[in-house]
Amino acid sequence: MASQEIESLAGALSRLPGLGPRSARRAVLWLVKRRTTALPALLNALTQVADTLVECGVCGNVDTHDPCGICADTRRDDRSLCVVEEVADLWALDRARLFAGKYHVLGGRLSALDGVRPEDLSIDALLGRVEAGVDEVVLAMNATLEGQTTAHYLAERLENFPVRVTQLAHGLPVGGELDYLDEGTLAQALRARRPVA
Template identity: 85%
Template sequence: MASQEIDTLASALARLPGLGPRSARRAVLWLVKRRDTALVQLLAALDDVAARLVECTICGNVDTTDPCAICADPRRDQRSLCVVEDVADLWALDRARLFTGRYHVLGGRLSALEGVRPEDLTIGKLLDRVEKGGIDEVVLATNATLEGQTTAHYIAERLEGFPVRITQLAHGLPVGGELDYLDEGTLAQALRARRPV
């Protein structure tokens, strides 16, 4: 039996991705036992982020400065632009440190079932960025789902009139993957994208 405040905290934590009710209760108990160190630091960090968090007006990234650290970095290749669905995708790609250009966050993907139309995404801002010039390549890094591929195809059609090279992330077999564990869609894509050895 816990107080209403502790139950409320556990319920709030349970809404986070990867945490269910039991994991959230364990996290709350861990924080309560370390309230002078961990709980106080967590509250201070959450309060600081909540007060300073902004969306980058250039790319749509979430940071504590506008423009974000990526857009403000003069070492980034301004001629390459990687289009992603969400901020989590941007962070995943940038964490790999393989893409040295800049990003554009769409804010989702086209979905007829969910009622997400091109106007609901930042496709217009993307076209404006390309139209201003200075971009040689647009990398479409949408997810390998039906909606992600539909979104990539739509954007590629809209960019056809611009003098930019349009590329897309490769899809297929993961490194270390075993064929008998892969779904038919992944196998089909890997076969279609096969290349000479």
């Protein structure tokens, strides 16, 4: 049995996404074995992030600067805005390096069950950015019922602006086999079918 401090560390790590109690204990053992090299580096990195982490006042991204690196990048297209639910979605899309515009993080999605209302999200800030001069808004909501409800609500709110509103395509993933897909994905793929070139 490990000491209370080590168990406490394992418990804290097990609350991280993707780490259960067993994985957390393995991570702690790895850190203990490398306590002279890996542990100080990890502590230093955590301290630096804790001391400098801020939410971007423009888009809602998390960075060590305000505005964040994406908003401050003059090479990005200010007239194209991609709206995402969470920071993790922004990071996933930006990692692909396929979108040259800027982002807006809502901070969640509409959900009657969870009590998340439009005023709980950064929709007013989004509308202010659109009003300031945006040509296209890409709604990059997750393909869930709540995500699609949020996208529909945003599309309605954006109807009064002279802006092109688009949405990410949904349907069959590349390399996906029909037998392994859920009914919702198959239904969306059938609804979004297009002519063969």
